[in-house]
Amino acid sequence: xxxxSLRLGLNIDHVATVRNARGGAYPDPVRxxxxxxxxxxxxxxxxxxxxxRHIMDADIEGLMQALTVPLNFEMAAxxxxxxxxxxxxxxxxxxxxxxxxxxxxxxxLEVAREENKLAHFIAPLRDAGCRISIFVAADQKQIEAxxxxxxxxxxLHVGAYCDAxxxxxxxxxxxxxxxxxxMSTYAHSLGLxxxxxxxxxxxxxxxxxxFPEVQELNIGHFLIGEAIFxxxxxxxxxxxxxxxxxxx
Ligand code: PXP
Numbered sequence: 001x002x003x004x005s006l007r008l009g010l011n012i013d014h015v016a017t018v019r020n021a022r023g024g025a026y027p028d029p030v031r032x033x034x035x036x037x038x039x040x041x042x043x044x045x046x047x048x049x050x051x052x053r054h055i056m057d058a059d060i061e062g063l064m065q066a067l068t069v070p071l072n073f074e075m076a077a078x079x080x081x082x083x084x085x086x087x088x089x090x091x092x093x094x095x096x097x098x099x100x101x102x103x104x105x106x107x108x109l110e111v112a113r114e115e116n117k118l119a120h121f122i123a124p125l126r127d128a129g130c131r132i133s134i135f136v137a138a139d140q141k142q143i144e145a146x147x148x149x150x151x152x153x154x155x156l157h158v159g160a161y162c163d164a165x166x167x168x169x170x171x172x173x174x175x176x177x178x179x180x181x182x183m184s185t186y187a188h189s190l191g192l193x194x195x196x197x198x199x200x201x202x203x204x205x206x207x208x209x210x211f212p213e214v215q216e217l218n219i220g221h222f223l224i225g226e227a228i229f230x231x232x233x234x235x236x237x238x239x240x241x242x243x244x245x246x247x248x
Contacts, residue, residue, distance in 0.1 A: 006209055006247050007042035008240055009072055011197070011220025016054035029055065030062040032224075037069050039233040040240060043091070045197075045218045047074035048084065050098060057084065062195060064088045072133070072218065077109075077121045085125055091129040094155055094218075096121070108137035108157045111145035126150065133195060138176075138183040147190045154187050155195040156180055158208055162199030171235040177207055186212035202226075202242055207229065209246035217243065 015029040033044045044067055046055045063071050070091030075081035076098035085093050095118070097109045111118060111134055121179050122132045133153035136142040148152050161176035184194045197218035208216065219239060224234040 001009075006041075006214065006243050007216040008236070008243060009043035009195075009197075009216055009218040010041045010223060011045040011074075011218055012036070012124045012224070012234065013045075013054040014224040015223055016056065016059060020056075029059050030066050032227075033063055035232050036236055037067060039236040041236055043070045043072055043216070043218075045072040045074055045094070045220065047096070048081065050076060050078065050080070055214050058083065060088060060090075060129070064090065070207040073130075077114075077118060082121065082125065085130060086128050089128050090130060092133050092153070093122075093125050094133040094135055094153075096135040106159075108139065108142055109135055111136060111142045111149065115143060115145050115149055122149060122151070122207075132203045138179040140183065140186060142194070143183060143187045143190070147187075147192055150177065151192065153193040155197055155216075156184060156187075156214075157198050158196050158200060159198040159209055161208070162204050165204040166199075166201075166242065172205055180208065181211055184211045184213045202238060205239065205242050209243040210248070 012029045012033050015027050016031040019027055022223045030102045044063060046063060048055050048060055062158050072092045072094055073085055073090040073098055074094045075085060093111055094193060095123040097107060117179040126132055131152045133155050134146040134151045136146055137157050143154055158180060161173055161180060164173035164176055187194045193215055194213045195218060196214050200217060221233050223239060
């Protein structure tokens with residue numbers, strides 16, 4: 001992969017959200033993932049939550065069997081999720097904080113305070129061949145801790161930047177963007193691979209895609225929503241085009 005290339009990972013959780021609103025089998029997230037793969041995405045992300053509110057265990061099984069692009073398995077640092085990851089051995093695991101009452105992943109993982117525990121938690125996953133990604137805020141302390149425990153990747157939480165953009169608070173947006181820029185450079189200087197995600201849309205993806213250190217964007221809710229209007233393949237193609245344009 002060329003140094004300057006930027007991968008697009010599609011998060012298919014919300015295909016499962018729509019399916020689960022009625023129960024039953026459709027729309028099928030595995031079918032959506034295969035369609036996205038044909039549309040050129042570089043990876044698929046799925047978050048198996050403790051409460052199974054969207055992705056279910058059988059979806060992970062189906063994705064592991066069907067995909068040719070890498071699966072990024074998002075999970076909380078629990079024994080249950082570790083056992084599932086060890087059973088499937090996905091290409092990557094992305095460790096995220098998880099609260100039952102939240103609507104979506106609200107912040108980055110508290111790595112610094114849980115360093116020893118997390119180091120033990122990820123060790124068998126790494127031994128099983130999974131790349132280890134940690135979802136963190138643009139916070140030097142958390143990035144350093146992720147590096148110390150031996151993570152391969154940090155995924156920067158860009159939600160606050162995206163929200164500020166959507167709300168028209170451009171001063172806050174630019175402050176957030178500035179810390180994300182500094183922290184992506186810093187993480188890269190430590191030898192970490194840098195990813196970014198949460199809340200990205202056509203309107204706000206450009207400045208993040210332009211960070212030269214960022215190698216992957218993981219985007220879900222907006223693209224699955226946009227697929228209602230244009231279809232999944234054109235929705236993915238437009239995101240790809242905007243990412244390439246920003247990357248120059
Ligand atoms: N990356 C991580 C670690 C996430 O938790 C999420 C949300 O599940 C995403 C990316 C995708 O965010 P969104 O659905 O807002 O694009």
